[in-house]
Amino acid sequence: xxxxxxxxxxxxxxxxxxxxxxxxxxxxxxxxxxxxxxxxxxxxxxxxxxxxxxxxxxxxxxxxxxxxxxxxxxxxxxxxxxxxxxxxxxxxxxxxxxxxxxxxxxxxxxxxxxxxxxxxxxxxxxxxxxxxxxxxxxxxxxxxxxxx
Numbered sequence: 690x691x692x693x694x695x696x697x698x699x700x701x702x703x704x705x706x707x708x709x710x711x712x713x714x715x716x717x718x719x720x721x722x723x724x725x726x727x728x729x730x731x732x733x734x735x736x737x738x739x740x741x742x743x744x745x746x747x748x749x750x751x752x753x754x755x756x757x758x759x760x761x762x763x764x765x766x767x768x769x770x771x772x773x774x775x776x777x778x779x780x781x782x783x784x785x786x787x788x789x790x791x792x793x794x795x796x797x798x799x800x801x802x803x804x805x806x807x808x809x810x811x812x813x814x815x816x817x818x819x820x821x822x823x824x825x826x827x828x829x830x831x832x833x834x835x836x837x
Contacts, residue, residue: 690765690818694809698760705768712772717779724783737836738780738787739829740773740796743819746801755809756800766798788836793828 693701727736739822745762752762779785799804805824810816820828 691809693757693761693765698758698764701757702764705764708768709771712768712775716772716775720776720779721783722786725778726769736780736783736785737833738776738785739762739832739836740767740776740789740791742790742806742820742824742828743798744806746796746798746804749800753799762800768770776815786836788832790828792831793832794824797823797828 692704696704696725701822724736727734742753743766745757745766747762747766750759752758758766773789773791780787794805797803799808799818803823805820805828807816807819807821809818
């Protein structure tokens with residue numbers, strides 16, 4: 690994310706493509722191991738795996754003074770889609786329920802008038818590109834409840 694924040698559109702696309710390779714080649718085995726560990730510790734648990742939202746609103750070319758360009762936002766959204774596909778496949782293979790949160794977050798990406806996600810934040814930096822209170826309340830919670 691930070692590479693896209695400070696780099697060119699082309700550099701961002703290259704970073705996303707590199708991440709896509711890791712997502713499709715390395716992440717599945719890691720998810721399988723994690724899901725197997727959950728099943729060992731809680732064999733009778735009903736597990737709901739929540740996906741990633743579409744991170745950025747792309748309805749406008751502008752995203753504010755410090756915002757990312759439209760090509761960067763599109764690249765990152767496409768990367769999040771690949772991530773969701775892998776997570777959904779591995780969750781399903783483990784017998785878990787995957788809940789796609791994109792509908793709940795629709796119209797509320799970063800750069801929208803009412804975002805459910807933080808953009809780049811300085812204090813605290815770990816909030817950057819993560820859900821805000823509205824995202825948890827109006828995005829993730831309804832997706833979890835509907836999956837139950």
